[in-house]
Amino acid sequence: MANVLVFAESRAGDLRKVALEAVTAARTLAEQSGGGQVHAVLAGAAGIAGKAEALAAHGADKVLVLEHEGFALYNPEALAATLAGLLQGGAYGYGLFSATSHGRDLSPRVAAKLGVGLAADLTGFAVEGGAVVGQHPINNAKVVATLALSGSPALLSVRPAAFQPVAAARPLATEAITSAVDPSASRVKVVELKQGNTDKIDLNDAPVIVAGGRGLKAAEHFKLCEDLAEAFGNAAVGATRAVTDDGWRPHSDQIGQTGRNVSPDLYIAAGISGAIQHLAGMRTSRTIVAINKDKDAPIFKIADYGIVGDVFEVLPALTAAVKAAKAS
Numbered sequence: 001m002a003n004v005l006v007f008a009e010s011r012a013g014d015l016r017k018v019a020l021e022a023v024t025a026a027r028t029l030a031e032q033s034g035g036g037q038v039h040a041v042l043a044g045a046a047g048i049a050g051k052a053e054a055l056a057a058h059g060a061d062k063v064l065v066l067e068h069e070g071f072a073l074y075n076p077e078a079l080a081a082t083l084a085g086l087l088q089g090g091a092y093g094y095g096l097f098s099a100t101s102h103g104r105d106l107s108p109r110v111a112a113k114l115g116v117g118l119a120a121d122l123t124g125f126a127v128e129g130g131a132v133v134g135q136h137p138i139n140n141a142k143v144v145a146t147l148a149l150s151g152s153p154a155l156l157s158v159r160p161a162a163f164q165p166v167a168a169a170r171p172l173a174t175e176a177i178t179s180a181v182d183p184s185a186s187r188v189k190v191v192e193l194k195q196g197n198t199d200k201i202d203l204n205d206a207p208v209i210v211a212g213g214r215g216l217k218a219a220e221h222f223k224l225c226e227d228l229a230e231a232f233g234n235a236a237v238g239a240t241r242a243v244t245d246d247g248w249r250p251h252s253d254q255i256g257q258t259g260r261n262v263s264p265d266l267y268i269a270a271g272i273s274g275a276i277q278h279l280a281g282m283r284t285s286r287t288i289v290a291i292n293k294d295k296d297a298p299i300f301k302i303a304d305y306g307i308v309g310d311v312f313e314v315l316p317a318l319t320a321a322v323k324a325a326k327a328s
């Protein structure tokens with residue numbers, strides 16, 4: 001039996017969906033290791049404690065609340081020191097993070113402070129013979145490495161959307177904790193959070209992604225992707241690097257090796273060739289639909305459904321079909 005400490009990410013005072021995914025993953029890990037407790041660390045400015053209930057609803061036995069103005073924005077130094085302090089006491093067998101940009105920054109800092117191993121960006125795991133054995137896509141996700149983590153505490157991070165949040169209600173139990181170091185005195189200061197498309201669903205939170213490539217020919221034609229995303233209602237628009245480099249879409253929309261890693265339920269690739277660097281960021285999507293007028297485009301090799309056709313005909317037809325299906 002091992003307890004799990006999970007870092008629950010928030011942004012601008014709100015829980016991120018990845019926080020619920022991480023708590024679900026932590027619950028799974030606790031059950032697999034014989035029924036340990038899940039404690040979630042929730043850091044933010046005054047009022048963040050109000051978000052603890054959602055963590056309890058997804059399986060956190062206790063929420064450790066770290067409220068301080070110094071945590072209003074991501075504070076890597078103070079968080080790493082606090083999490084390392086909690087983990088080094090021997091109370092936890094595992095520390096679990098989301099493999100987001102913050103989690104990728106924070107988890108190695110904690111691992112280095114503790115001198116323990118970290119299995120990063122896992123798409124799945126199981127406890128086998130007392131050790132966590134996890135799957136980690138490598139070489140642009142062409143190969144899946146199996147990693148066995150020994151030692152305690154063992155740290156792992158899970159890829160966004162690899163675990164869907166599952167309700168597992170626990171009675172709400174919170175405990176106020178303090179930062180191991182003064183959060184206002186950090187040498188690293190995040191001074192501003194710039195959110196693109198605040199009115200739109202984040203790529204990591206979207207169950208459906210409509211991604212466009214150079215096949216759309218011009219920035220204004222991304223309206224076709226926007227229309228389809230809007231018809232779904234729960235979709236975000238992504239892009240290839242060719243598109244973001246040309247300035248058709250912001251860099252925050254780029255999916256791939258040097259962009260975002262996504263694993264939505266449905267990924268629609270419109271006018272995308274399927275370069276290995278793009279596949280690296282989306283090939284773990286549950287269902288992939290590719291639209292390309294070239295029947296030999298590499299994207300069709302990994303697509304579950306392939307539509308050989310012109311995006312300017314297929315996207316409007318799909319939008320109309322989704323609208324009709326929703327109306328009926």
Ligand SMILES: Cc1cc2nc3c(=O)[nH]c(=O)nc-3n(C[C@H](O)[C@H](O)[C@H](O)COP(=O)(O)OP(=O)(O)OC[C@H]3O[C@@H](n4cnc5c(N)ncnc54)[C@H](O)[C@@H]3O)c2cc1C
Nearest residue numbers: 213214215240241242256257258259271273277278293311
């Ligand atoms: C170090 C490095 C890192 C990189 N990182 C990334 C990354 O993170 N993400 C990323 O995406 N790329 C990345 N790239 C770039 C990558 O190699 C490709 O150049 C890029 O993904 C291609 O984008 P694309 O599919 O939009 O364009 P293209 O490769 O030009 O493909 C356009 C596709 O559209 C199709 N098409 C054209 N017209 C139509 C039409 N009317 N209807 C339907 N289909 C049509 C064509 O048949 C073609 O298959 C990286 C490259 C390097 C070297």
